[in-house]
Amino acid sequence: MITEREKALELAIGQIEKKFGKGAIMRLGESAGSTPVEAIPSGSLALDLALGIGGIPKGRVTEIFGPEASGKTTLAQHIIAESQKRGGMAAYIDVEHALDPSEDPPYPPQFQPGVPEPPRCQSRWRQWRC
DSSP states (O other): OOOHHHHHHHHHHHHHHHHHOTTSSOOTTOOSSOOOOOEEOOSOHHHHHHHSSSSEETTSOOOOOOSTTSSHHHHHHHHHHHHHHTTOOOOOOOTTOOOOTTSOOSSOOOOOOOOOOOHHHHHHHHHHHO
């Protein structure tokens, strides 16, 4: 017998899927035909295999985190360059203020002028870094 709570949950899931598409919401632990995710290769076969989909998920926000000088910027540049080779675009949010776009990276993505970080957001980015 289906409870009122389960009915309400099914109704909510149905409305979300109707508005945002199948797979926009799911119950953890259920694998009812997951939607395949297109991936952008990272440039590292080992990382792509470890991620399970062959790279970084396309169209999703991905955070690259690690200790200083561990290769985060280089990895991001490889991913951006690969995305651009495939006709895509990428946004690079440098919360560490470590990227110098005037330097030529070893595998250069094409950096274009972007939207400057609004002053009201700078303190929030710094809080997230801490």
